[in-house]
Amino acid sequence: MTDHQDDFKALRKEAYDAMDRGALAESSRHFEALLQREPDDPYYHYMRGLAHKYMLDWPVALRHNLRAIELSDEAGEAEHWNAAIAATALGDWPQVRRLWTACGIRVPEGEGSIVDDYGVAVVRLNPWHGGETVFIRRIDPVRGRLLNVPLPESGHRFGDIVLHDGAATGHRFDGEHKVPVFNELQRLVPSEFQTFVVFVNCDSRDDLQALLDATAPGIGYAEDWTETVRYYCMRCSYGTPHQHDADDSGEWQPDRNLGIAAQSRKSVEKLLKDWVGAGGSRRIDGIETRECDIPEREDGHEWWRGPDEDE
Incomplete structure (x- = not known):
């Protein structure tokens, strides 16, 4: 094996190890370096987009996930979902609608934001810091309105509209059924309450x-x-x-x-x-x-996995 191959292998390991530690900025730098060598590798684009999703850096997350979709031989659900999450955060509704349609997810007709009833779920607020869980009414595949009154220390309020991740990290019982638990990513619309x-x-x-x-x-x-x-x-x-x-x-x-x-x-x-x-x-x-700020996002652990997710 050449020195060049050794360096490339070491760089790959560093990129994934950093992601596993929750060192998102470091992981992004490593995947950027990998893309400089392999600019058309869809999975490196996906992984850099994933790091920036959890950094809440939506333009970069969207760009790399769209590139991953473009370069992939087969339609992948993960990059479509992550692109749709980033596009939702940015309010790019035409893009959002195209991506959900490509995933086979129903969306109501129209041109603006999606507002419908996608059922009840639980969201883990500020999953990088405490992670209080509250019920939400989902208004689209990755947005929900808070149905509980969260503690003031969460920085959230009843009626907030929040953006949540696409993969469930557990389940809760709502009194009648098991419902999924999602990690919150960002508050999009503060409540009037x-x-x-x-x-x-x-x-x-x-x-x-x-x-x-x-x-x-x-x-x-x-x-x-x-x-x-x-x-x-x-x-x-x-x-x-x-x-x-x-x-x-x-x-x-x-x-x-x-x-x-x-x-x-x-x-x-x-x-x-x-x-x-x-x-x-x-x-x-x-x-x-008590008026409290939303806790700053913290790196250094895989908070996106959630406490209920299997290793």
């Missing part, structure tokens, strides 16, 4: 349900976080004094922690005032807001 963290006290589940079912102008959705957020004490985190009661006994917990999506604090106050006025022993302990 703010997230209010609300602490209340009530004597029964019926009291709580009355609040969750209540409607008022400016209210998007109310969610009981007490049963869904368990990895730390939310009241302690937000500085609301209270007694810690045992929560594994199966008995009703009067202290409830809620996330309420609303357009203003005034809307939340009106909702809670009406709820307290309709019950004898209902109490409001606090209303808090």
